[in-house]
Amino acid sequence: MALIWSILKVLCLNATLVLLVLTYEFYHLRESFIRYAPALSDPSQTMRAAQFRVPGEPKVIQVEVIPRPKCCEPTQVLIKTGTGGLNPVDFKMRRNPQISATRALPVVSGYDFSGQVQQIGEKVLGFKPGDTVYGMLPLQGQSWGAFQEYIVTNYSIIAHVPSKISAREAAGLPLVGLTSLHALAPVLRAWQREGDSSKGKKILIHAGAGGVGSFAIQYCKNVLGMYVATTASSGKADLVKSLGADEVVDYKTTKFEDALRGFDVVLDTVTQEYEERTLSSNVLKAGGHYINVLSSDWEDNTREQNPIFIVKPFLRKWGYSLLADLLGVGVHYHCDPVQPDAQGLRSIGSWVDSGLIKPVVDRFFGLDQVDKAHEYLEQGHATGKVLIEIGTITE
Numbered sequence: 001m002a003l004i005w006s007i008l009k010v011l012c013l014n015a016t017l018v019l020l021v022l023t024y025e026f027y028h029l030r031e032s033f034i035r036y037a038p039a040l041s042d043p044s045q046t047m048r049a050a051q052f053r054v055p056g057e058p059k060v061i062q063v064e065v066i067p068r069p070k071c072c073e074p075t076q077v078l079i080k081t082g083t084g085g086l087n088p089v090d091f092k093m094r095r096n097p098q099i100s101a102t103r104a105l106p107v108v109s110g111y112d113f114s115g116q117v118q119q120i121g122e123k124v125l126g127f128k129p130g131d132t133v134y135g136m137l138p139l140q141g142q143s144w145g146a147f148q149e150y151i152v153t154n155y156s157i158i159a160h161v162p163s164k165i166s167a168r169e170a171a172g173l174p175l176v177g178l179t180s181l182h183a184l185a186p187v188l189r190a191w192q193r194e195g196d197s198s199k200g201k202k203i204l205i206h207a208g209a210g211g212v213g214s215f216a217i218q219y220c221k222n223v224l225g226m227y228v229a230t231t232a233s234s235g236k237a238d239l240v241k242s243l244g245a246d247e248v249v250d251y252k253t254t255k256f257e258d259a260l261r262g263f264d265v266v267l268d269t270v271t272q273e274y275e276e277r278t279l280s281s282n283v284l285k286a287g288g289h290y291i292n293v294l295s296s297d298w299e300d301n302t303r304e305q306n307p308i309f310i311v312k313p314f315l316r317k318w319g320y321s322l323l324a325d326l327l328g329v330g331v332h333y334h335c336d337p338v339q340p341d342a343q344g345l346r347s348i349g350s351w352v353d354s355g356l357i358k359p360v361v362d363r364f365f366g367l368d369q370v371d372k373a374h375e376y377l378e379q380g381h382a383t384g385k386v387l388i389e390i391g392t393i394t395e
């Protein structure tokens with residue numbers, strides 16, 4: 001009887017801890033998603049936008065003429081969109097039957113953009129009409145998107161386009177760049193606490209030729225001075241080496257866990273396939289850092305809609321890291337989804353301008369081909385960024 005009672009008490013304590021952790025994590029996620037008020041609409045003016053009214057196949061996306069966002073609350077700017085950047089999160093949102101729980105339908109596709117400031121609110125600092133800017137919109141909480149001719153957004157999430165590159169190319173940088181920064185940030189902090197630095201540390205970056213990978217390789221190699229290994233199919237080995245990869249594993253012929261061991265960090269952009277394989281191998285050394293960026297398959301499947309998919313990483317983050325911190329057992333585990341961040345964009349801009357990072361562009365699609373662009377990215381074999389041409393701006 002006493003034994004059963006103590007087991008019950010332990011279970012109850014566990015359930016309470018799990019609930020606390022999840023409440024904490026999801027509270028912060030929600031905060032970061034809804035911090036920026038969506039713009040109101042101005043029915044007296046219209047624009048073209050690539051949007052969908054119901055979730056589903058790429059063909060649900062249609063170009064429609066809709067009211068423009070209204071300009072401007074005191075901290076908002078009106079931007080004429082030049083170029084949009086596509087990311088896997090765009091097709092994951094589009095195909096998610098539960099999308100209406102997080103974004104009001106119809107939803108305009110796209111988060112990444114660059115364009116030209118047209119008007120500013122009275123409290124906007126640092127921007128004026130005519131400036132070319134880039135940024136990523138908050139992932140949730142509004143139906144506006146990047147693939148529309150005019151964007152109204154808080155000036156606190158945009159930055160000036162780096163002067164070394166065109167606004168067109170810059171449109172692909174925000175989400176993947178900020179993902180790389182935000183993913184590595186807790187690892188850099190941990191090293192700093194230990195009086196250590198990133199110099200010479202070994203990182204494995206999966207899908208090195210993809211949007212995140214092509215940025216993260218350059219960031220880790222050229223900005224942080226790390227040793228970089230990456231997975232890519234053979235045809236893309238030269239590209240990832242030119243971006244700074246020291247070692248390339250052809251994932252089609254070699255299992256990365258057989259070829260690599262003793263790494264300090266793994267940045268995992270192929271979680272559904274690679275997470276368990278990484279954690280149960282010697283790829284990471286004891287006390288190393290596993291980074292989950294909540295990636296899921298390119299191919300449509302029901303796994304990414306399973307609540308466990310979103311809950312598990314946050315529980316692991318706490319479980320693994322407590323063990324690693326308190327008992328020195330196993331590896332640290334991180335999961336910190338990307339959010340808008342103007343300071344981060346300014347850092348990215350400075351690295352672009354000093355030649356440490358360059359945009360990698362796969363191809364452009366027109367605003368009326370956003371469905372085709374989704375279809376292309378969803379095949380999972382893009383090389384660098386897929387961009388959307390939306391309007392012409394003068395630079």
Ligand SMILES: NC(=O)c1ccc[n+]([C@@H]2O[C@H](COP(=O)([O-])OP(=O)(O)OC[C@H]3O[C@@H](n4cnc5c(N)ncnc54)[C@H](OP(=O)(O)O)[C@@H]3O)[C@@H](O)[C@H]2O)c1
Pocket residue numbers: 087088089175176179206207208209210211212213231232233234236251269270273293294295296297298336337338377380381382383384
């Ligand atoms: N939570 C967040 O904050 C966050 C932020 C950004 C991205 N993500 C997620 O991270 C993932 C990657 O994003 P991305 O923008 O880099 O995607 P992407 O641009 O579509 O990546 C395409 C690349 O992935 C490679 N690839 C496909 N299968 C692979 C495999 N099994 N092993 C190694 N490489 C493989 C392809 O190379 P081959 O052509 O050689 O196959 C291709 O070059 C997505 O799931 C995305 O949703 C999450």
Ligand SMILES: *[C@@H]1O[C@H](CO)[C@@H](O)[C@H](O)[C@H]1NC(C)=O
Pocket residue numbers: 035036037038073075076154155156
């Ligand atoms: C703009 O951003 C600031 C700082 O992040 C925030 O305090 C403010 O509420 C935001 N305003 C709107 C209209 O989103």
